[in-house]
Amino acid sequence: MVQPTDQRENQTRAGAAAPQEVTPGVILTEGYAGLEAQALGLAQRIGVTAATRTLRSERPWTWMPARFWPKPLDHVGGLHDLADGLVLTVGGTGGAIGAALRRERGRRVVQIQNPRMKLDRFDLVVANRHDEITGPNVLLTRTALHRVTPPVLEEARLVWQDRLAGLPRPLVAVLVGGANGRFRLGAPEAHALAAGLAAMMRTDRVGIALTPSRRTGTEVRGILEGALQPLGAWIWDMQGQNPYLGLLACADAIVVTSDSVSMVSEAAATHAPVLVAELPGRSRRIGLFLRDLIDAGRVRPFNGRLETWDATPLDDSDAIADEVCRRLGLTGPNRYPEQEV
Structure with missing residues (x-):
């Protein structure tokens, strides 16, 4: 071992x-x-x-x-x-x-x-x-x-930094997953996530760039757009070039939903602090995974406020x-x- x-x-x-x-x-x-x-x-x-x-x-x-x-x-x-x-x-x-x-x-x-x-x-x-x-x-x-390596992030940063330049700083990238056999992400959970992100935008004056995933439901995307776009958030419409790597590369902090080990792992490979938005549900394996990263000081729970600390890539x-x-x-x-x- x-x-x-x-x-x-x-x-x-x-x-x-x-x-x-x-x-x-x-x-x-x-x-x-x-x-x-x-x-x-x-x-x-x-x-x-x-x-x-x-x-x-x-x-x-x-x-x-x-x-x-x-x-x-x-x-x-x-x-x-x-x-x-x-x-x-x-x-x-x-x-x-x-x-x-x-x-x-x-x-x-x-x-x-x-x-x-x-x-x-x-x-x-x-x-x-x-x-x-x-x-x-x-x-x-x-x-x-x-595959989120330093050269990959640098290449994505060069492509996306100008496209995201008009958003307020600090810039928070939001990575949204979807419902699966262990976690729920429907309308109630979308409203709760949107409320937390909106509170952070108002209180901490952050910019938000949000990307849904292929697992994010249409209703969930609509709720997030309706709540956050009027506040100035940029939300990918699932058309054109996928911004995922660009958001990882350009973010000052990252909020990621708890349903995906892969998304949390990729976020942790950057220099940005990572905040995990917990979804209702239960998975012993993902719970152990998140606890390991919390104990390592690499991620923290998201509670509707921006948190920053000196973050070192963990990969x-x-x-x-x-x-x-x-x-x-x-x-x-x-x-x-x-x-x-």
């Missing part, structure tokens, strides 16, 4: 020169954007050029978890011509297929997230601390893997990628060559 070390060490390693070498591979996902982003984030940081395959199955196999399938490779199409190289799998179905590929075809497999099956069926398992699993081949991270992705490269004998990329000395 490996737990990433101090963030300053991560930054030192990230800035060190390393040979440029590309390793082929393939990513197997269930088509969920958040899961795919984690696999792409790891692939990028370990220097793997990976084609993405979306796993599709048909009834009756869709009615049961893939870990219970008797012959997983027979129930998913498009696996006969997989690219050579490392296999990155994510989620439950990805895990079942990855374990079968390793067992039956001798492929090297790195599983992202708890596969909910025997961990020794994989070369490595990269999971969050809140998954509460351990093992000699398990690498634990405090945050979700992602375990590079440390995890370094360990994956070490364990698998990969050279890895020079992630941030412009920082060489």
Whole structure:
């Protein structure tokens, strides 16, 4: 089991020169954007050029978890011509297929997230601390893997800083998720969130730039727009270029809803203080995740007021990628060559 070390060490390693070498591979996902982003984030940081395959199955196999399938490779199409190289799998179905590929075809497999099956069926398992699993081949991270690196943020800042220049400062980026199996975000929750954001705008004189996600309902977007746009908030209308990275890059503070580990993790990778707007619902895993970041001083609950403090980016992705490269004998990329000395 490996737990990433101090963030300053991560930054030192990230800035060190390393040979440029590309390793082929393939990513197997269930088509969920958040899961795919984690696999792409790891692939990028370990220097793997990976084609993405979306796993599709048909009834009756869709009615049961893939870990219970008797012959997983027979129930998913498009696996006969997989690219050579490392296999990155994510989620439950990805895990079942990855374990079968390793067992039956001798492929090297790195599983992202708890596969909910025997961990020794994989070369490595990269999971969050809140998954509460351990093992000699398990690498634990405090945050979700992602692609929000310093160069990505800088590029987004250059694109969006002028577009957001007319908004008051300090500028608060608001990242809104949506209802899922654990949390609610309907009309009552939207009204409560809007009231808190409006109070912050009036009391603390902040500017707001808000982006919904694909999971944000139309009614919720309408409530937020109706309450905040008259006060001068900028809200993405879901048309044109997605401002998500630009908001992360330009924000003086970030408010993010509690339903998404990925959004909170990406916000925590910036230099901005992160305030978490709690939604009604319950998830032991997300509760443990948020408590870990609160204890680390990286996030605080949002209570309708702006809070600022000296925030240091928290991102375990590079440390995890370094360990994956070490364990698998990969050279890895020079992630941030412009920082060489």
